[in-house]
Amino acid sequence: xxxxxxxxxxxxxxxxxxxxxxxxxxxxxxxxxxxxxxxxxxxxxxxxxxxxx
Numbered sequence: 001x002x003x004x005x006x007x008x009x010x011x012x013x014x015x016x017x018x019x020x021x022x023x024x025x026x027x028x029x030x031x032x033x034x035x036x037x038x039x040x041x042x043x044x045x046x047x048x049x050x051x052x053x
Contacts, residue, residue: 018024 012018
């Protein structure tokens with residue numbers, strides 16, 4: 001029997017209210033900051049690639 005580490009959570013029903021606005025905005029801001037950071041890291045790595053070696 002496999003070990004279940006995380007309990008699956010069913011999706012919300014259509015009549016269930018969404019979470020609070022501040023929490024949804026915080027997720028949006030956090031994801032966009034992380035995405036911009038990853039994009040910058042990849043861009044600088046690709047820019048430095050011709051100078052390596």
